[in-house]
Amino acid sequence: MTTVQTPSSLRTTQPAPAVPGDVDARVRRRRRRLVIDSGERGALSTADWRRPLVKHTWRSMHLVLLVLLVVWCLGPLLLLGKFAFTPTQDIQSTPLAFFPNGATTHNVEMAWTRYHIGQFFLNTVWVAVGSWFVQVLVATTGGYVLSVLRPAWARALHWAVLATLFVPAVVLLVPLYKIVVDPPIGPSLINSYLAVWLPAGASAFNVVLVARFFDSLPREIFEAARMDGAGPFRLFRSIVLPMSRPIVGVVSVFAVIASWKDFLWPFLVLKSDAVKPLSVYLQSMANVDKGTLMAALAISTLIPVAMFLVFQRMFLRGAGLGGAVKG
Amino acid sequence: MTTADAVRTDRPPALARRERARTPATWVRRGGLSSLVLALPLLLVFGIFSWWPIVQAVVMSVQETNLIDPPTFVGLENFLTIFADPLLPTVVRNTAWFALLALVFGYPVPLVGAVLMSELRRRKGLYSVLAYLPVVVPPVVAVLLWKFFYDPRPEGVFNTILGAVGLGPYSWLNDQAMAMPALVLEATWAAAGGTVIIYLAALIGVPSELYDAAEVDGASVWRKVWHVTMPHLRGVLFITLILQVIGTAQVFLEPFLFTNGGPNHATLTVMLWVYQLAFTSIGNSFGEATALSLLLAAFLAVMSLVYFRLTRSWSQS
Secondary structure (H helix, E strand, O other), X not given: OOOOOXXXXXXXXXXXXXXXXXXXXXXXXHHHHHHHHHOOOOOOOHHHHHOHHHHHHHHHHHHHHHHHHHHHHHHHHHHHHHHHOOOHHHHHHOOOOOOOOOOOOHHXXXXXXXXXXXXXXXXXXXXXXXXXXXXXXXXXHXXXXXXXXXXXXXXXXXXXXXHHHOOOXXXXXXXXXXXXXXXXXXXXXXXXXXXXXXXXXXXXXXXHHHHHHHHOOOHHHHHHHHHXXXXXXXXXXXXXXXXXXXHHHHHHHHHHHHHHHOOHHHHHHOOOOOOOOHHHHHHHOOOOOHHHHHHHHHHHHHHHHHHHHHOHHHHHHHHHHHHHHHO | OHHHHHHHHHOOHHHHHHHHOOOHHHXXXXXXXXHHHHHHHHHHHHHHHHHHHHHHHHHHHOEEOOOOXXXXXXXXXXXXXXXXXXXXXXXXXXXXXXXXXXXXXXXXXXXXXXXXXXXXXXXXXXXXXXXXXXXXXXHHHXXXXXXHXXXXXXXXXXXXXXXXXXXXXXXXXXXXXXXXXXXXXXXXXXXHHHHHXXXXXXXXXXXXXXHHHHHHOOOOHHHHHHHHHHHHHXXXXXXXXXXXXXXXXXXOHHXXXXXXXXXXXXXXXXXXXXXXXXXXXXXXXXXXXXXXXXXXXXXXXXXXXXXXXXXXXXXXO
16 A cells, blocks of 8 residues: 555646746756656557547547536635625625625625624634644554554554444444543533544544554664664654654644534534534524625635645645545 | 464564563563553543444443433334334435435546546646535535525526526425435535545556557557556545445435425435434434444445455456
């Protein structure tokens, strides 16, 4: 199983550096082009692309695909962006018309001031940060024990973790709720962020992903560090963690996306307005004024979409990796 | 397992003696304690929030409990109540219908898209960003937005668009026959991009020598796509198929937010029913809810097992 190989097509699609005088960038670009010309290729060869019939067929198919992608994937979001600035009566009567009675910022103001979208937004960030921390902590320390330290009981632990991959989420819903309401130690976790953070850490997928990555690290380095007198903790902190930056990045992206998407679990355990994340709050807003609702939806979409556009390579690599590991 | 046992018996006697002489002190000195400390986050989190709930699921399914009073053992009564409930056939049918529609809408489209995109020589990034964009939209946002698109009035977004070509107006979510396909359409919009990226990642792994060889044999473009590209995706396709079925069988968000199971139970799925049984006044029975979720899990497990048995010979590529 190859874990963290960057899918090379994504590597080749990074935006070309803009500075023309940058020699480094030019060399890099040339090298990239060489890569394309040498190894990588699809079903169509350079010779195929020179044949007019093939070229025109595939060009037009690609064009149709682009139009479909814009209409189908981007269209609804553009509409949402427009709704955020459209007076409510226009949204209701002529949703597709282009600002018949002018644009307004009233919706956005209402969503921000009267419905405190910003506050719920911060709650979502807090939920994501905590889930991220717990997931990374459990996955790296757990992966380290399973893959590097390998005590006698590691094999049993490995199977116990793997086994949970095969238990569908539906089974856990009610018993997990019972445990959160009445945990083995301490008071009820309802309305506490811990109720979302801690269960998020129990992700077998992360542990397996990280353990696989650690498996691929060269053992000689560990041996050398041990020779120099590094104990297990030192080895983890100074050698393994710095080397595992790529996989921690992937786990982080998965963690943030997942906690941003989650609805049912936070809906059950984070009930008070002080801790509710956006997804739960938006759901309870379904009956407010349409203009305000649309503005709230648009604001909630902005940050994830912006994050995706900035870190697109990481997102796309992570998503592809998800399939590679599942496969 | 067997090789490990063999290794253990083959160990030199000196080592074996040392192991027999193991005391807590030597265990600590050899790093046993630090392994345990480092495994602690995993053991605690998995123990309390994964392994223990799995055990609890089985226990709760044979109990009558409201989480306040001490639970009472009722044997298989919860399962019998579920089986006797007239809603069960409806719920099963709806869930299967959702999964089937999701396959019909959502399975071929990402495949075609990914194969087309893998032949792009430029702007592959633009295409994949566009395709993946809906995946990063928070699902609640997507559902609430689409719910507005499905406005049944002639002024609704979809009805306006279809009205332009002389169709409709349709009542979408209020129509028993139309509600489920409407839900699946949104779910497909939200999920297809992720599958496209998985296929694209798999397509990068096609060895170019295979294409070169096909060209030497005089294969046309379409033959290359059909006989080289597609077979390479076979393994991934098998996995995504079963994962999609497992995922869609547990659909909750769409039926809950779009229609809350209506109209007339037309979109009540298993997961939504589990939710209603446990957390609303309709059922208020945690026992029945866990029994139902265990039944679904058992069904999915058996189905996956049969699936992998049946496709074992094909999926090894």
